[in-house]
Amino acid sequence: MCLGALALGVSEFAAMGLLPQIAGDSGAAVPEAGLTISAYAIGVVVGAPLFALLLARTPRRGLLVGLALLIGLGNLASALGHGLWGISAARLLAGLPHGAYLGTAAMVVASLAPPERRASAVARVLLGLSLANVLGVPLATWIGQAASWRLAFGIVAVIALVCAILVRLCLPAIGPGPAIGAGREVRAMLRPQVLLALATAAIGFGGMFSIYTYLAPTLTEVTGLAAAHVPLMLAVFGCGMIFGNLLGGWLADRGVMRAIGIALAAGAVAQFCFLFTPVSVVGVTLNIFLIGATSMGLTPALQTRLLDVAPDAQMLASSLNHSAFNMANALGAWLGGLVVAGFGWTATGGIGAVLTLAGLAIFGVAVMLQRAEAEQPVEA
Structure with missing residues (x-):
């Protein structure tokens, strides 16, 4: 698979x-x-x-x-x-x-x-x-x-x-x-925790895409790398994704909600640093690795979260997670293009951090809602 x-x-x-x-x-x-x-x-x-x-x-x-x-x-x-x-x-x-x-x-x-x-x-x-x-x-x-x-x-x-x-x-x-019917599956998608998890993906993951979409021209125009060296930096990003994917799965096995919070908070910091690191080859290389790691570290935890909050519509919830990621792709690329036009190539780090923090805020609402539900007295 x-x-x-x-x-x-x-x-x-x-x-x-x-x-x-x-x-x-x-x-x-x-x-x-x-x-x-x-x-x-x-x-x-x-x-x-x-x-x-x-x-x-x-x-x-x-x-x-x-x-x-x-x-x-x-x-x-x-x-x-x-x-x-x-x-x-x-x-x-x-x-x-x-x-x-x-x-x-x-x-x-x-x-x-x-x-x-x-x-x-x-x-x-x-x-x-x-x-x-x-x-x-x-x-x-x-x-x-x-x-x-x-x-x-x-x-x-x-x-x-x-x-x-x-x-x-x-x-x-x-x-x-189970044969629960399409109507029931759709209604399951309207549960607040399901919508919040999908919104966390659609907004929070947009920060990575705002940077990744314009990474190649940033490396050539700001860092001064030759175009032939850009694939090597993309491979560094990919190595970060592998590391983050495995670490994210390990963390999520020990607490899904905590893993999501850690990945989003760390991702916002890594993306904010992109405002400054592209002026240095060493700095931007490390930064790219961390952006890849924190973004992919979020994925297994969010996927598992959706399985938990939509137990009677797991296939639909799991599939929609990847629709949310593609919405994040479109949102991040669009907003990244706007800030590049107005503030330069490294500005994608700023909008990336903002988007990731917005995803963290949405996730915070999910945490508070879950705690409120847990504190409600159980009727006899």
């Missing part, structure tokens, strides 16, 4: 690095080719609840196999697509299974692991996203630049196919979830 997360990570993030090649092949300007990135994000946001509601009663192993095959099909279509609209449609298809696959995989491993190891098991699946940023995305970008961007997506399709085969062979048969 981690292999499927790797395929999704490469598919999503490598497309950003290959945008000039995609633009040249489709006859569009680079800003116009950004439609292909937006199409993937729309696919994630739409596909997550759609699949979760329509396929809630599907046996879990078969569902994961089917979603992995759909990941492969979407990336194969991306490799064969022609014209801006054709490629964008293929990217929309590739994004549809993203949230549903990761959400279902997290739910499955949490059910298979001992209760005290649930978050670590979720972190191992999500490790594929971190590995994608360290190995997969730089390699896919290099292949796309040296040979063809189409080959890069073709390789992702092969990885997804291998994932489907391994899931079918290695995962035990797991029955469908």
